[in-house]
Amino acid sequence: MTAACPACAGRQMPEHPAGWLAWQHTNGCPLRQFEDGRHVADLDLIASPRRRFARRAATPTEVTLLGALGYTIPADLATELRSITEHVIQRRWPQLEASINDTGGTAA
Numbered sequence: 001m002t003a004a005c006p007a008c009a010g011r012q013m014p015e016h017p018a019g020w021l022a023w024q025h026t027n028g029c030p031l032r033q034f035e036d037g038r039h040v041a042d043l044d045l046i047a048s049p050r051r052r053f054a055r056r057a058a059t060p061t062e063v064t065l066l067g068a069l070g071y072t073i074p075a076d077l078a079t080e081l082r083s084i085t086e087h088v089i090q091r092r093w094p095q096l097e098a099s100i101n102d103t104g105g106t107a108a
């Protein structure tokens with residue numbers, strides 16, 4: 001499934017290696033600004049060479065964008081981070097992946 005950003009109407013890039021929340025936001029999109037800030041924090045979180053994986057609580061922006069994709073968001077939603085390259089972090093939400101097994105969704 002693809003969707004438009006609720007703030008700027010940019011399109012999701014569903015095949016992007018970073019995961020479900022790779023979007024073509026406009027430069028002024030407030031959700032892009034939150035996402036960019038979170039990306040910097042996530043890079044710090046997994047910056048250690050020994051730590052390619054991390055798990056944290058989902059951000060309000062992630063919840064908003066995942067909601068725009070049609071997911072029902074649990075209160076305790078966790079985001080899993082995996083370092084793919086030096087600058088690309090793949091984000092996943094296993095709790096949501098489990099919920100779409102029988103709907104033909106986009107789980108990788």
Ligand SMILES: [Zn+2]
Binds near residue numbers: 005008025026030031
């Ligand atoms: Zn946007």
